[in-house]
Amino acid sequence: MSRETPTERREAAETRRRWVTLAEVLAVAGVLIAALTLWSNWSERNADKAEKASARASEQRESRRFEIRAVAAENGDSLMLLRDDKHDIQTATIAFPSALSVERKDALTDQIQRDWFEKALLKATDGGADDQAGRLPVLIAVTYTDGDVSGSASGIYDVIWRTKAGVFPFGRSLKLEGLKLRQRGGDQARLDALWTRQQR
Numbered sequence: 001m002s003r004e005t006p007t008e009r010r011e012a013a014e015t016r017r018r019w020v021t022l023a024e025v026l027a028v029a030g031v032l033i034a035a036l037t038l039w040s041n042w043s044e045r046n047a048d049k050a051e052k053a054s055a056r057a058s059e060q061r062e063s064r065r066f067e068i069r070a071v072a073a074e075n076g077d078s079l080m081l082l083r084d085d086k087h088d089i090q091t092a093t094i095a096f097p098s099a100l101s102v103e104r105k106d107a108l109t110d111q112i113q114r115d116w117f118e119k120a121l122l123k124a125t126d127g128g129a130d131d132q133a134g135r136l137p138v139l140i141a142v143t144y145t146d147g148d149v150s151g152s153a154s155g156i157y158d159v160i161w162r163t164k165a166g167v168f169p170f171g172r173s174l175k176l177e178g179l180k181l182r183q184r185g186g187d188q189a190r191l192d193a194l195w196t197r198q199q200r
Contacts, residue, residue, distance in 0.1 A: 066144050066153045069179070070112065076175030079112040079159065087144045087151075095139040095188060097195035100124060112138075112159065118174045122163065124199070130165035130172050137194045139186055156186040156194065 066087045070079040081092055092107035100120040105113075117136070125132055135158035143152045160178040182194070 066142065066146075066151060068140055068142060068153060068155065068157065068181070072176050072178055073111075076162075076177065077114045079176050079179050081107060081110040081112070081142075083110070087146055090143045090145060090150075092140065092142045095141075095191065096120075097137065098188065098192050099195060099199075112176070112179070114174055114176050121161065122172055122174060125163065131163060133160075133162045135160055135180070135198070137182060137191055137198070139188065139191045153184075154186070155184045156182045156191055158182050 066084075069082045071082060072079055081089060083089060089110060092110060093104060094107060094112055094116075095104045096102040096117055100117060102117045102120050105116050121136060125134065137156050138159055139154065140157050141152065141154035143150065145151070158180045159176060160180060162175050162177055163172045164175070165172060183190075
């Protein structure tokens with residue numbers, strides 16, 4: 001029976017140490033890979049939750065948002081504020097450029113009436129052609145309900161109008177054709193500035 005020499009024993013011990021070291025490295029690598037996998041799965045779940053929560057919040061904001069829209073009556077004597085199934089208009093207030101000297105109006109019937117500002121607008125646009133088309137900036141503020149939640153919306157809108165030569169001796173007539181959003185929010189000063197710039 002052959003006996004190992006000291007050199008052979010040393011080499012065998014070094015080989016065993018190398019295998020132990022390799023096993024330790026593989027074990028540590030396995031732990032690291034498992035930890036990275038867990039962290040990746042956790043962060044993906046959190047990202048999904050955050051994305052879903054953001055989408056829900058966005059949908060809720062969108063459903064609660066009320067767009068002020070209106071259609072003209074067939075004869076053009078008024079603009080009817082439109083309702084929708086989700087939002088019930090509680091109040092609607094319309095302010096006009098100060099230069100027209102038209103008082104703020106409450107649209108109790110959800111209508112913007114031509115006769116509120118017809119004389120003032122015809123006077124402001126007098127001196128040109130009888131047949132004209134233009135836009136009158138107005139500030140509209142509404143309060144509404146969305147289920148049990150109350151909300152409000154405001155903005156500066158253009159009332160789209162047209163004038164025509166009337167049958168003598170009645171002069172020009174005014175017809176309302178539509179309503180278009182100019183900007184969300186705003187105040188009387190901004191409204192007056194828009195009207196002044198428009199009249200130059």
